[in-house]
Structure formats: C-alpha cells, structure tokens
Amino acid sequence: MGIKGLAKLLSDEAPDCIREVELKSLHGRKIAIDASMAIYQFLIAVRSGGPNQQATMLTNAEGETTSHIQGMFNRTIRYMTEGIRPVFVFDGKPPDVKSHELIKRREKREKAQAALAVASEEGNVEEQDKQSKRLVRAGTKENEDCRKLLTLMGVPVVTAPCEAEAQAAALCKAGLVYATGTEDMDALTFATPILVRKLTFANASKSMVQTMNYNKVIEGLAISHDQFVDLCIMLGCDYCDTIRGVGPKTALKLIREHGNIEKVIETIDRKKFVVPESWVPNEKKLDAQSDDDDEEGVESPSKEENNGIVDTEELIPAYVQARKLFNEHEVLNDIELKWKPCQAEDLQKFLVDDMGFNVDRVKNNIEKLQAAYKANSKPQTRMDSFFAVKANPNAAKSAAKRKADAAKAKAAVSKKKTKKH
DNA sequence: ACTCTGAGTCAAGACGGC
DNA sequence: CTAATTGACTCAGAGT
DNA sequence: GCCGTCC
Structure with a gap:
C-alpha cells in the first residue's frame, strides 16, 4: 500500500522536492529497482488476445507463463541502451507486523476467485478478465525466472533480507546507486536520497521521468x-x-x-479522533481491569489475533514498531554491484529453448545488450558534474546541509550494523 | 459552501510495421 | 509450508 | 500515432 496520499501531499506541500526531468539526464546512473513490483506489472499487462476474447498470458511450449520474462528482458535492455545501469532488488520475508495486512489481502483474493468462478459459468468474458487480473501474483517461480534471466544478462541482483524498498534505499544511501526506481513511496520513508518514478517507456516520445529528492522533502515540509x-x-x-x-x-x-505521535495522542480529542487500540496497549489493559464500556459484539475477531501477540510480552505500541521498521530495517550492508558482459550462449538457450522465444529476435536483442554494455563500461564522464557546483546559487548552503545529513546518515548506518545479527 | 476523510474501483509493457 | 503492489480517481458523507 | 503481436 505504500504511504497513503504521500505523493499528493508532497506535490501540495513540498513541490520543490519533485522534478520532471528527461530520461537522458539519468545517463550513466546506476539505479536500484524493486523487481517484485516490476514482475507483478508485467504479469498483469503483458497479455495477448484483443477485446472480446479472454486475454491470456504469454507462455512457452510447456504452458509456463513467460510474460514477465518478456517484459523484464525488453525493459532491462532498454535501460542499458539509455545508459542506465539497473540493479534489481528482490523481496525477502515480509516483517511479522505485516501479517495483519496480508490476511486482508488473502480474503480479497479469495473473493476474486469466487467471482471468477461465477463469471466463467456465465461466460462473461469481460468479468473473467477483470477477476483473473486480481488473482495475479508474483510467486517464487516468477522471481526465480527473473533472477536467472538477469544473471545471464550480466545485471546484478540483490535479494533483500526483508523489504526490497528498504534494501534499495540502503544501496542509495551507501552511494552504490544514484537512486531508487519505484512507484512505491515507502522508499522515501526509508530515506532513499533520490526516488525516480515513471521509469517506464510507455510514453517513449516524451520520455520524461519524475524525481523526488529526500532532503528537499524534509526541507519543504519543514x-x-x-x-x-x-x-x-x-x-x-x-x-x-x-x-x-x-x-x-x-x-x-x-x-x-x-x-511526534506520542504528543499528538496526548493532546488530541480522543472522542473525535479514535486512536487504534494497538497504539495504546497499556491503556487497554487498564480498561479491561477497571470497567469495560466496550460493546463486545462489535469487537472484530482480527483484533483479537493481534492482541494475542501483543499481550504476552509486547506492550510496545504499534506505531513504535512501525517506526523501528522504517529506521532500522534489516538490510544487507556490504554488497558489491557488478555489471558483467552477458553470457550470450546460455542466455540464448534459456530464452529460445526453454522459453520459446523467437531466435532472430533474441539474437538481435543480445547484440543490442552487448553494444549497450560496451558503451556503458567506457569511463564515465557525466557532463553535468563539471558545472553542477556553479549551477546552484545556494551551493554553499546546500553543501553544508548535505554534510550534516551525511553525518546523520552515517550515524544511522553504524547503528544498523550493531543491530544486524 | 467548503474541506477533509474513507471506501471503492480501475489500470498497470514494449516493439515494430504501417 | 503458504503467501508477497500500488497509486490515481471518484463519490458520498461527515464535520466545520 | 495507431494497432497487432510478443510466447
């Protein structure tokens, strides 16, 4: 779900943090991309079959889905051709706290499944299409396929211990990449210095992308x-x-x-603004002892589950746990990112023999990939880096600020290191 | 009248030939 | 031993 | 730019 309404809030309240830039301006940059999100979108969008007939995913001879391979292959070549070096970050295990949210999603999924069954029976093609899209998920198989593809292409792959956005942000903070490329606003909360949105080629003619600058977010919101x-x-x-x-x-x-949230809770009128129980677990305990004005019938069962965890040892408010996840998320620290030449022979075998791709097209694309790799591995001289300092009238001020922020970031990193086990 | 929230729904790629 | 998205948009309704 | 195709 990302952060609800953050994009809009920023465009209203801190417009200076958002910039529309040409795709060209990312030339020579390394960018961390959330792989799971990309795969998900390919699975939904890359389909064949026009209107009035059931849309179907692309498949190989064995009937295995290949839509995600098609999408990932094309897009990665396109990145490389544009002079962008991508590193794909895969999700690890979601944090425990998220399970509540995940249960809700599973219920939705089951609903869609039922709706699909009904639609099939009625022969309602449009409805079938809609519901089947809701059932799409990027599972282990699809992730493995893409890991293999990218490795054969010589593109680095990072598997996060936990959330991909947090890992991508860490790469960016460590200076290993220029930005995190995602639509998920979570990355900003994880304090990625730069976020790039709309990094897709749907509008190839315009080819504008949107960047968000973390320091300007903080500055703009004050x-x-x-x-x-x-x-x-x-x-x-x-x-x-x-x-x-x-x-x-x-x-x-x-x-x-x-x-901060503690003061907010203390101050606001709690009759008007209902604070979730999980935010004030200690209060809840007292209430239960003294007198309960709760209506028991209305109490939702999902909350009970939540309490099962909270009651035993954790009297930690949910928002404190959330804070901790944003500030001390488990990430890999010592990573080396290497873009290698593709393994042309194996890559071709994989795509043609295993996935049923057209030989000529594949050969053609591999050539493109090799050419792009060669161009990208030449010594990089980004033109704008020569006069960037002069171009900024507030250079001194922002330089000082950067320094302060860098120091802060460093402190945060070392804190993380002590925590990792 | 205006502002804000919250629930629901939707759509989501990339290429190349013309 | 399974699962794992997200933001934009619209519209109704509550509060101010 | 639109539209069929990719597998």
Missing part, C-alpha cells in the same frame, strides 16, 4: 526525519492502522504542532 517517519505512519503504511478521522492535511498539521 520537519525532521523522525517527524517525517511519524507523518508517514499517520498517513497510513503497511505496518499499522491509523487514527480515524485524521487524513493527510490534519496529520501534517498535528506533527508540525506537536512534534
């Missing part, structure tokens, strides 16, 4: 990093519920006024 994380939690993230009645506008106002 809050600290910790406050920004609290703001994101209040907007709504995957890790916990939100305060009912508080949306983007109010959340920003409250954080600016009170500084």
